[in-house]
Amino acid sequence: MKKIIKAGMLGIGNVGRGTYQALEMNRHKIAESTGFDIEIVKILNRHPEKNRGIDIPKEKYTPDPDDILTDPEIDIVIELIGGIEPATEYMARAMQHGKSVVTANKAAIAANGKKLSRIAQENHVLLRFEAAVAGGIPILTSLTTALLSNRFSEVHGILNGTTNYILTQMAQYGKSYEEALSDAQAKGFAEADPTADVEGLDAANKLSILISLIFGVDASPEAIPTQGITKVGSADMVFAKESGYAIKLLASARESDGKVYGNVEPVLVPVSHPLASVGNEYNAVFVTGNAVDDLMFYGRGAGPLPTGSAVLGDVIGVARKLEKDSAYDIVPQLRYDSDPPFAGEGESKYYIRMMVPDRPGVLGVITTVFGQHGISMETIQQKAPYEEDGERVAPIIFIVFKTGKARLLEALEAIKGEGVIKSVDNIMRVEE
Ligand SMILES: NC(=O)c1ccc[n+]([C@@H]2O[C@H](COP(=O)([O-])OP(=O)(O)OC[C@H]3O[C@@H](n4cnc5c(N)ncnc54)[C@H](OP(=O)(O)O)[C@@H]3O)[C@@H](O)[C@H]2O)c1
Missing domain, CATH: 3.40.50.720 (NAD(P)-binding Rossmann-like Domain)
Known part of the structure; x- marks a missing residue:
């Protein structure tokens, strides 16, 4: 029976x-x-x-x-x-x-x-x-059963199918963000109001759950630094393609030096990384455990x-x-310890795309101010200048070595104060 x-x-x-x-x-x-x-x-x-x-x-x-x-x-x-x-x-x-x-x-x-x-x-x-x-994807059950013997140092997730679909369409077919979004809406991969997805809020909710489950730390979605994909443009896609990266909205967290860091943002992921090949509406979660080592889960994150x-x-x-009448968890799955406290985003390599006036000395001022803020440059790429509103302007792309985001934003404010930037068009983390 x-x-x-x-x-x-x-x-x-x-x-x-x-x-x-x-x-x-x-x-x-x-x-x-x-x-x-x-x-x-x-x-x-x-x-x-x-x-x-x-x-x-x-x-x-x-x-x-x-x-x-x-x-x-x-x-x-x-x-x-x-x-x-x-x-x-x-x-x-x-x-x-x-x-x-x-x-x-x-x-x-x-x-x-x-x-x-x-x-x-x-x-x-x-x-x-x-x-x-x-x-x-049975990620939570796997983490709390088959993988329970591990201590995890990091987790990176492509946790939102809508944004992954949009970014994939932009990268593969050269679609603009707007074109890719309306295509996603037509195919039922994006809601009529896509805010929660494209602004990264949905991914932040999921990362908050993963942080509590994996690291036992209280990181509310509001405390997780979150940036969506709305600023990702075709210039970023071209740079990524030429430089061996894919752009992915990653929800990432890691434990190091006794602290837990985490954030949601578009990231330049090297094409050699398994997450780079996760396309369209698919999701993936990449974890690193101290016994199992690197492990990736891949599948449909919705539907x-x-x-x-x-x-x-x-x-x-x-x-x-x-x-079995073992009807309650002795140890709850979710833990919300305040020690270590959630430390927000840590240090990373960053990509910055900005528009500058095409005149001598601009680059010198920018690199000097970065230097004054302790930020060193890995690469600088100046694209061909063109005329905009009666002025010659040029896009410049910098990759800077590991720094904190707050320090980077401070340096960019100081550079703006020097009057040598027309706009900062996008900032993305670079995964090493
Ligand atoms: N869609 C996915 O692929 C997916 C994937 C993972 C997780 N989820 C989660 O699954 C949950 C459901 O998502 P969904 O896509 O199935 O949403 P949905 O299609 O909008 O369905 C929600 C259902 O709940 C009903 N409902 C909403 N508020 C109600 C209320 N106050 N009282 C009674 N009924 C109410 C709605 O009724 P009416 O139809 O009558 O309005 C509808 O039947 C959400 O938490 C979502 O985040 C969804």
């Missing part, structure tokens, strides 16, 4: 549909290999009249969250409504009613993971969120079925623990 596990699902959007569909597709296989017959018995649907494009018995729908959150028959609540509230409140209430929770919600976990983990522990239930980071696969993996994991 198969053990029946009853789940209630909040939301029937993209991931809700994908989760339901993946369960229907693989129900037999799941039951064969686990001994559980997982049933999604109730679904919160605030617009039952909407055609959801999937065949679900109408009687499963309820417009009232309490029908699920307080139902004594339900073992697991799957939260797929998204957003911080009311999702956090619903997850908290479900756990207070003795239900374990599975969610794909990075925004809610990044904002309220500490509180939700505490509620899970207090109520001896489980909180799982594999799908919240890198969609279908109904890939994300549904991760959600169901968590549901099965929770069901297994419930079966």
Whole structure:
């Protein structure tokens, strides 16, 4: 006899549909290999009249969250409504009613993971969120099971499919940022309002979760220095191609000298690095552990079925623990220690593209001011000058040796004060 596990699902959007569909597709296989017959018995649907494009018995729908959150028959609540509230409140209430929770919600976990983990522990239930980071890639489960013996020194993720698609299209087909964005929107890889993706906020939420899981450090998304891809232009793409780099929006964190650093920004990644070849809407996570060494996970970071696969993996994991009655984590997955404190971005090599007036002495002033700020130059490239608004101007690209971003920005302000820069058009980290 198969053990029946009853789940209630909040939301029937993209991931809700994908989760339901993946369960229907693989129900037999799941039951064969686990001994559980997982049933999604109730679904919160605030617009039952909407055609959801999937065949679900109408009687499963309820417009009232309490029908699920307080139902004594339900073992697991799957939260797929998204957003911080009311999702956090619903997850908290479900756990207070003795239900374990599975969610794909990075925004809610990044904002309220500490509180939700505490509620899970207090109520001896489980909180799982594999799908919240890198969609279908089982990175969190791998880090907390097969890789648990490692101490990790660094993690770099391509964690946002929208921005990776845009950057890939710009690099491969010479599209402008605007063209690549509307192409991504037409193909369903970007939302009508793409701000959270293109400004790096979505990746910062995911990095915040990874930092808490890998380094045990409290780094809220607001504390993570974050720069999106909106300033990346075709001049940057040309430089990258000519110089052996790919431009990727990386969410990176590392531990060194007893501190944890991290940030999200477009980075020049050498083409020889495995992350450089991760194209279009795909995601990847590259980690370095002190036993396993370098390891890269690659796959679909979004989409109904890939994300549904991760959600169901968590549901099965929770069901297994419930079966053994080891229903709560002795050690919570997420840790939020304040020692060491999160140290923001550390030092790095940087790429700076600026526009200067085409006149003698400009380069001398710039290099002198950089020198006064302790910043040394690795390469300088001046591009052909041209006429703009009645003035001859020239783009210049600098790569500077390792420095802190704050110091670099200070030096650029001082250079602006000398009146020798028309604009600083882009700054990107250079991965070594
Ligand atoms: N899309 C992906 O590929 C992906 C990948 C990884 C993680 N995620 C995460 O998965 C979650 C769901 O994403 P999604 O793409 O499935 O979103 P979605 O397509 O917008 O679906 C959200 C669903 O929740 C419902 N909903 C929203 N607020 C509600 C409320 N207050 N009360 C009741 N129902 C509510 C919506 O109802 P209506 O349809 O009636 O408006 C819709 O059915 C998010 O946390 C997202 O970050 C998504």
